[in-house]
Amino acid sequence: MSKLITEGRYAGMIAKAGNCSGVGGAVAVPGVVVTTGLGSLLHLVPLGRSFYVTKIMWYNPGVQATLTFGTLANDGVTPVPMFPTQVALAGLEDGLTEEELLGAEFMLNSLAAPNGWDGNLYVVASIAAILVSVEVAEKA
Amino acid sequence: MSEVANIFDNGPISLIARIKDNISVYTAKKWAHYQVVYTEPWPRSSPLRVEMVAAALVTFIAANGVIAKRLVPILQVTNGEMLHVRFEPLDDVEGVVYELAGTGKFVSRNTHARVSMVTCLRDPYLATTTFFIMGNQKDMNLEVRNPNPVALPQARFQFFGFRYVIEAIIPKFPAGTTDAQKEAVRKKLEDGDKETVAQYIGPTTWLPAEGR
Numbered sequence: 556m557s558k559l560i561t562e563g564r565y566a567g568m569i570a571k572a573g574n575c576s577g578v579g580g581a582v583a584v585p586g587v588v589v590t591t592g593l594g595s596l597l598h599l600v601p602l603g604r605s606f607y608v609t610k611i612m613w614y615n616p617g618v619q620a621t622l623t624f625g626t627l628a629n630d631g632v633t634p635v636p637m638f639p640t641q642v643a644l645a646g647l648e649d650g651l652t653e654e655e656l657l658g659a660e661f662m663l664n665s666l667a668a669p670n671g672w673d674g675n676l677y678v679v680a681s682i683a684a685i686l687v688s689v690e691v692a693e694k695a
Numbered sequence: 696m697s698e699v700a701n702i703f704d705n706g707p708i709s710l711i712a713r714i715k716d717n718i719s720v721y722t723a724k725k726w727a728h729y730q731v732v733y734t735e736p737w738p739r740s741s742p743l744r745v746e747m748v749a750a751a752l753v754t755f756i757a758a759n760g761v762i763a764k765r766l767v768p769i770l771q772v773t774n775g776e777m778l779h780v781r782f783e784p785l786d787d788v789e790g791v792v793y794e795l796a797g798t799g800k801f802v803s804r805n806t807h808a809r810v811s812m813v814t815c816l817r818d819p820y821l822a823t824t825t826f827f828i829m830g831n832q833k834d835m836n837l838e839v840r841n842p843n844p845v846a847l848p849q850a851r852f853q854f855f856g857f858r859y860v861i862e863a864i865i866p867k868f869p870a871g872t873t874d875a876q877k878e879a880v881r882k883k884l885e886d887g888d889k890e891t892v893a894q895y896i897g898p899t900t901w902l903p904a905e906g907r
Contacts, residue, residue: 556847557787559812567816569787574845583758583845599844602759693787695813695842 556585560692564658565607568692573598573676580677588687590680594627594634597689598661598676605662608638608676610690612650615643620682626661627677630668634679637661643685660694702902705822708781708856710734712900717864719892720777722829722904726887728896729777729861737778739855744785745769747839747850755846756788756839762850764793764838770854771834777904778828780856781821787812788850791838792826798906800826800835809840825856829904866895 557571576586580596588595600606613622620643625636637659643649663674678687699716700709712718712731719728737743748755751762772778784790789809792800801808801823810824818824828835839850866884868877883891892899 557812559815567813569812571787574843585845601842601844603842695811 563653565609565653565692568607568694570609570690570692573689573691575599586688588678590622590678590683590685590687592680592683594677594679595687596675596677597624597687598691600661600663600674600676601693601695604693604695605660605674606676606691606693607658607660608656608689609653609692610650611656612648612688613641613643614648614686615645615682616686617645617682617684619643619645620680620685622681622685622687623679625677625679626672626674628668629664629666629671629673631673633668634677635672636679643680661691702900703822703825705818705820707820708779708822708825710857711779711902712859717896717899718859718861719887719896719899719901720827720829720904721887721902721907722833724907725885726892726901728864728884728892728899730864731859732862733860735858737780737854737856737858739853743769743854745837745852745854747788747837747852748848755848756841756850758841758844758846760841760846762839764791764796764836766796766834767837767852767854770828772828772830772858774830775860775862776830777859777861778856779859780826780828780854781824782852782854783810783815783821783824784812785851785853786847786849787841787843788847789840789842790852791840793836793838794826794828794905795833796836800906802906811842827902827904833905864896 560570572585575596576582578589579591580588622641623636624638664671702711789811794800799807
């Protein structure tokens with residue numbers, strides 16, 4: 556499931572699929588995440604590592620919705636958006652590739668909220684049941 | 696690239712001694728002196744790959760979990776044989792080396808280094824993963840650690856290197872040497888005394904087998 560990236564801006568990092576799956580990303584097994592109406596977990600940062608998001612894909616089987624990708628403040632409640640909000644059109648799939656995603660490094664910041672965040676990757680979706688999968692490059 | 700490398704040479708792995716060269720090995724808590732009688736490469740290939748999850752008879756390595764250190768049977772040798780090995784994990788796990796089973800390899804007073812998937816980044820020939828296995832019952836044990844917050848179904852490790860067949864060197868004493876003198880020389884050879892080794896063994900390559 557994991558491989559070393561050998562070239563490009565993420566050379567030397569470990570590429571892997573997001574390590575959460577299921578409804579809300581509650582299952583700690585790599586796979587497709589099904590959004591809830593709230594924040595859903597997409598990737599848990601391993602202890603002592605950080606990561607960049609290299610690809611996001613989604614399919615929206617419902618009505619038009621919005622997706623906001625980011626992390627979570629250390630109050631455990633407040634989302635911290637890292638990328639501009641995306642519109643997920645009804646009945647269509649779409650995605651963001653490496654060139655379209657900012658080089659934002661996701662890592663634990665242990666300061667108290669609002670300055671600190673847990674470094675995991677979340678998506679806040681305006682509706683439930685959107686399917687989301689991600690690929691990340693982990694730095695170790 | 697020289698024909699014979701330093702033992703932890705930072706280039707591609709190559710022989711540390713040629714056939715008929717002497718080696719002095721730190722093994723079983725003393726220095727032992729051998730002549731190399733045969734060498735052959737051990738190319739990186741599927742038989743030299745071990746899947747530690749399957750080897751441990753489990754189905755996964757838990758999130759942030761450990762597979763307790765265990766023998767790696769493909770790296771067992773008989774007496775008179777020595778392996779010169781480098782390795783890397785093929786999955787996103789970390790390997791912790793023990794030689795013998797209770798003695799850490801790659802340790803300092805306060806820490807025990809690991810070999811990870813990214814070790815090869817700054818060390819593309821994996822020189823810093825070099826270790827030696829010397830003779831029967833001095834096996835290497837490998838502990839596996841999963842740095843991920845999710846469980847992993849496999850933890851493969853790839854080994855490669857060289858195999859040496861070696862013969863102990865018996866020091867030759869001049870006629871008239873007393874038993875006490877012979878014993879003193881043998882003790883100095885075991886201690887690795889440089890002058891005594893130069894006199895009784897000759898030019899040699901010094902290398903460690905197990906941890907210390």
